[in-house]
Amino acid sequence: MTTHPAQLINGEWAAGLGSEFKSVNPANNEVIWSANSATAEQVDAAVKAARQAFYAWGDLDLAERLTIVQRFAQELKENSEELAVAIAKETGKPLWETRTEVGAMVGKIAISEKAYHERTGTVENPMPVGRAVIRHKAHGVVAVFGPYNFPGHLPNGHIVPALLAGNTVIFKPSELTPYVAELTLKLWQKAGLPAGVINLVQGEVETGKALASHKGIDGLFFTGSSRTGHLLHEQYAGQPGKILALEMGGNNPLIVKDASDTKAVVHDIIQSAFISSGQRCTCARKLFLPVGAQGDEILEHLIRATKAIKVGNFDDSEQPFMGSMISERAAAGMVAAQQQLQELGGESLLELTHTANTGFVTPGIIECTNVTNFPDEEHFGPLLKVFRYSDFDAAIEKANDTSFGLSAGLLGDNEADYEHFLRRIRAGIVNWNRPITGASSAAPFGGIGASGNHRASAYYAADYCAYPVASVELEKVTLPGTLSPGLNID
Numbered sequence: 021m022t023t024h025p026a027q028l029i030n031g032e033w034a035a036g037l038g039s040e041f042k043s044v045n046p047a048n049n050e051v052i053w054s055a056n057s058a059t060a061e062q063v064d065a066a067v068k069a070a071r072q073a074f075y076a077w078g079d080l081d082l083a084e085r086l087t088i089v090q091r092f093a094q095e096l097k098e099n100s101e102e103l104a105v106a107i108a109k110e111t112g113k114p115l116w117e118t119r120t121e122v123g124a125m126v127g128k129i130a131i132s133e134k135a136y137h138e139r140t141g142t143v144e145n146p147m148p149v150g151r152a153v154i155r156h157k158a159h160g161v162v163a164v165f166g167p168y169n170f171p172g173h174l175p176n177g178h179i180v181p182a183l184l185a186g187n188t189v190i191f192k193p194s195e196l197t198p199y200v201a202e203l204t205l206k207l208w209q210k211a212g213l214p215a216g217v218i219n220l221v222q223g224e225v226e227t228g229k230a231l232a233s234h235k236g237i238d239g240l241f242f243t244g245s246s247r248t249g250h251l252l253h254e255q256y257a258g259q260p261g262k263i264l265a266l267e268m269g270g271n272n273p274l275i276v277k278d279a280s281d282t283k284a285v286v287h288d289i290i291q292s293a294f295i296s297s298g299q300r301c302t303c304a305r306k307l308f309l310p311v312g313a314q315g316d317e318i319l320e321h322l323i324r325a326t327k328a329i330k331v332g333n334f335d336d337s338e339q340p341f342m343g344s345m346i347s348e349r350a351a352a353g354m355v356a357a358q359q360q361l362q363e364l365g366g367e368s369l370l371e372l373t374h375t376a377n378t379g380f381v382t383p384g385i386i387e388c389t390n391v392t393n394f395p396d397e398e399h400f401g402p403l404l405k406v407f408r409y410s411d412f413d414a415a416i417e418k419a420n421d422t423s424f425g426l427s428a429g430l431l432g433d434n435e436a437d438y439e440h441f442l443r444r445i446r447a448g449i450v451n452w453n454r455p456i457t458g459a460s461s462a463a464p465f466g467g468i469g470a471s472g473n474h475r476a477s478a479y480y481a482a483d484y485c486a487y488p489v490a491s492v493e494l495e496k497v498t499l500p501g502t503l504s505p506g507l508n509i510d
């Protein structure tokens with residue numbers, strides 16, 4: 021058992037009492053962090069600490085809570101390079117990208133403050149007698165579950181609005197990125213967050229299960245795979261009193277039609293499909309190209325440019341576009357996905373290859389037009405499936421032929437085509453002539469179908485962090501001028 025104090029419970033760092041787990045740099049399998057997971061008893065202690073801290077935290081004025089949250093933004097800025105390096109080491113993502121991730125964490129604070137007022141502010145209206153007031157109140161104790169691909173930014177997108185609203189939090193990060201979680205929580209402490217307001221429970225699935233099933237939480241905000249999200253949804257069935265926000269995966273389509281600038285099209289496809297080594301929920305998985313000369317030219321150019329993508333270490337002085345995937349296992353999973361598609365009739369136009377004993381893969385492109393029984397699965401890596409089409413409506417129909425509905429895009433010069441696409445396509449993020457990755461924190465972010473449960477995050481996260489309270493108020497109990505028929509109060 022290690023003695024690494026990886027759990028933050030009621031303001032105290034403590035060693036986990038469960039099984040040991042490790043975090044590795046996926047580029048070279050070097051162990052960079054190890055500790056023991058939190059047991060169910062430790063999770064229980066964290067929930068109790070959060071409950072105990074709830075009234076005092078919620079009783080603070082918004083301005084007081086905001087001061088602490090803004091100090092956290094300052095801590096993030098002052099420690100941005102250390103955090104960016106930690107994210108890069110733990111996930112394999114290149115530094116240029118992880119610096120952007122830390123920047124998004126800082127940016128989240130001002131955006132969440134604005135959203136708090138705009139989405140959940142207080143509205144007061146005079147009435148013939150007294151006034152009507154709409155306010156919003158925190159749910160209480162909420163659990164936040166984070167994914168590995170943005171271990172800083174995405175949990176932060178739940179935590180910041182939850183704290184601003186007055187909730188207290190138990191954070192369960194991905195077991196693949198515990199080091200980033202630990203560093204982030206240390207910054208919250210340095211910012212002066214009172215003990216118990218955020219608690220950190222680290223560990224593998226058992227720790228997650230203990231937290232998700234704990235009777236003492238009022239809500240659960242989850243970002244992760246559709247598989248886990250569905251399990252949680254089933255687990256929360258019959259508990260209407262608990263707020264569940266699920267941000268899950270996608271199987272996202274990108275259609276090209278009548279776009280004159282081939283280079284720009286290829287750029288937007290690559291930026292959509294291969295950024296973060298394809299490990300973004302919004303990444304394009306299916307590319308629809310028209311049959312004919314224009315589609316042929318785009319495809320040829322795309323293959324050439326994809327072959328030229330630089331894959332490398334997070335800290336290479338000449339920065340790569342793609343780093344390592346999160347793990348050797350994830351990389352092997354992409355090889356298996358490619359093989360499955362080949363067996364179903366897919367033709368590799370550019371083979372995805374895996375460097376043994378590492379998380380490195382090269383990006384792949386596979387033509388799937390003639391694949392029957394195309395699997396509606398999110399392959400969370402850099403493998404783009406190409407479909408050729410001759411009818412725009414048929415392409416849109418095929419793009420919609422998925423249980424997911426996160427992001428979608430059209431690359432094309434004709435606005436009427438975009439308006440048609442916008443009316444037909446089923447997704448929560450729909451872009452025109454822009455990559456479908458890189459969504460803004462200043463807009464709602466969420467999907468339909470298997471991608472989410474209609475609790476959009478980012479700018480709309482404020483909505484699931486508080487519930488509305490409607491009041492009619494009068495400063496003194498007063499007898500009405502006219503009584504209801506049949507009443508005699510004398």
Ligand SMILES: NC(=O)c1ccc[n+]([C@@H]2O[C@H](COP(=O)([O-])OP(=O)(O)OC[C@H]3O[C@@H](n4cnc5c(N)ncnc54)[C@H](O)[C@@H]3O)[C@@H](O)[C@H]2O)c1
Pocket residue numbers: 165166167168169170174192193194195223224225228229232243244245246247248249251267268269270300301302398400466471477
């Ligand atoms: N829609 C979005 O906003 C969004 C953003 C980023 C990633 N994602 C999705 O996340 C996935 C990648 O992340 P991941 O692999 O870390 O997700 P994951 O579902 O494996 O894990 C997410 C979290 O849930 C925990 N967990 C796993 N099984 C659990 C269980 N049975 N009970 C309780 N907790 C459990 C994990 O420990 C982790 O903290 C992809 O599918 C991606 O599309 C979605």
Ligand SMILES: O=CCC[C@H](NC(=O)CCC(=O)O)C(=O)O
Pocket residue numbers: 169170174177299300301302456457458459460461462465477478479
């Ligand atoms: O992997 C999933 C997230 C991808 C990312 N989305 C956001 O950052 C949404 C904005 C926010 O949560 O503030 C993307 O679209 O690239």
